[in-house]
């Protein structure tokens with residue numbers, strides 16, 4: 001325990017006067033998109049203390065997430081959940097299954113038909129334009145519409161959702177889940193113009209003249225080719241093109257042997273989709289498994305489904321039969337050299353190591369880049385848009401999401417929200433700093449009484465066995481946890497650094513310093529009256545969540 005020392009007569013004695021200090025929840029680190037995670041889990045776990053029915057607690061928790069992220073059901077399925085890596089509970093046993101809980105709440109809200117709420121703002125006539133109805137553009141549109149702005153989205157494709165619809169396969173994210181969460185945003189009055197490509201059907205300049213502010217969330221739609229001889233021709237696709245065609249319902253003949261080149265999520269998804277046709281699928285990656293950028297559990301899922309992984313192998317050229325049919329891929333073995341600018345070890349060719357792999361089709365899932373035709377006037381760096389210090393890429397034009405740099409959906413949503421707040425503050429003349437949250441001290445596992453509760457395993461998300469996934473086609477691989485599992489998981493939260501009303505402090509205090517509030521809520525159970533405090537420090541010592549500090 002930290003101690004301050006105070007003079008008492010001529011003696012120096014330790015002073016343990018308590019002060020309530022809310023700490024920064026570690027789960028929040030690395031994730032700005034699940035809202036106040038500790039708060040929404042606490043709302044569930046403490047519902048009987050705060051007098052909420054189960055339904056009221058569920059709805060309130062969902063709103064806390066939806067405040068920052070209108071896609072809890074979607075992100076509950078696809079987010080790599082960095083929040084869980086920071087959970088203090090992992091020091092005791094296993095981190096809370098935050099992602100599975102978010103999905104449960106998202107699905108529950110869809111079933112209940114809950115609508116997204118507006119903030120208390122009068123309708124604003126300012127007309128805001130958004131280019132691209134991916135998660136970033138939709139997040140921006142949502143945040144503007146709920147503040148009362150008139151919003152129009154221009155989307156080049158036939159449906160909204162961006163890579164969540166045209167990239168992520170249905171067995172990971174059923175389209176009806178995406179549809180439901182998008183519809184709720186549109187229900188706020190957002191106008192969505194589909195099949196309207198900016199740069200083709202309407203110019204950027206026309207939109208700049210029409211709208212007070214523009215947000216560009218156009219993503220990175222262009223799959224990159226590998227750049228090897230023989231690549232141009234039938235039976236070769238980029239990963240994004242292949243997945244987009246499949247997600248549009250096209251039937252693609254991949255043949256019996258498919259090679260996928262790349263080590264990222266697009267490569268995993270392309271391989272897993274190809275595998276569902278019954279093909280023998282091999283992923284080639286030029287570095288080692290540790291360097292693969294794909295999410296670890298996506299790699300595991302692909303392996304469980306029978307996808308082969310060949311590491312430290314790079315493609316050299318494709319060989320075709322005289323009639324243009326793919327015959328084989330010539331590849332070479334690689335070894336790792338010194339780290340390159342990305343921090344990953346540079347792959348170096350092993351001399352005289354070329355070999356042939358027979359194949360019927362090849363999917364090049366090596367990278368993507370944005371299509372910037374029509375956006376040349378804006379700030380960019382190479383193939384990517386680049387924002388200035390204020391998030392702008394041109395006068396009155398902001399941008400976010402994959403068009404700046406390839407990322408994950410959560411990041412695209414976060415950038416859309418940040419841009420919307422920036423635009424709103426600017427238009428309303430609000431000082432930006434006024435909105436900045438106060439910085440709070442961190443709380444690590446050593447400041448929480450992890451031994452105050454028995455250890456318990458985190459809930460396991462039910463998954464289809466690998467062979468059933470192959471025969472199941474688009475059947476969703478992972479399921480939503482049950483309500484009982486959800487409630488039990490919420491109870492595992494230690495509410496790090498935030499009072500959850502255990503009342504230990506008040507029970508141990510012999511001076512009556514802790515007065516229970518009439519209306520309680522997570523973090524607010526007691527007021528402190530320290531006139532009679534004996535400075536024994538017992539309350540600080542027993543507080544299991546580390547909310548009480550020495551003053």
Ligand SMILES: Cc1cc2nc3c(=O)[nH]c(=O)nc-3n(C[C@H](O)[C@H](O)[C@H](O)COP(=O)(O)OP(=O)(O)OC[C@H]3O[C@@H](n4cnc5c(N)ncnc54)[C@H](O)[C@@H]3O)c2cc1C
Pocket residue numbers: 078079080131132133134135136137154155156157160161162163164167168196197198199217218219220221240243265266269371400401402403406407408409410412
């Ligand atoms: C195969 C694949 C799997 C992925 N898996 C995951 C995952 O599991 N978890 C995760 O978090 N992330 C995943 N991602 C990444 C995630 O999908 C993206 O980070 C996210 O979709 C980026 O959002 P965005 O809104 O910036 O761009 P996008 O989602 O790409 O949306 C951009 C939108 O803009 C539209 N558009 C483009 N140009 C124009 C134009 N000129 N005029 C009008 N409209 C235009 C596009 O049609 C599109 O709808 C995956 C990506 C891919 C490709």
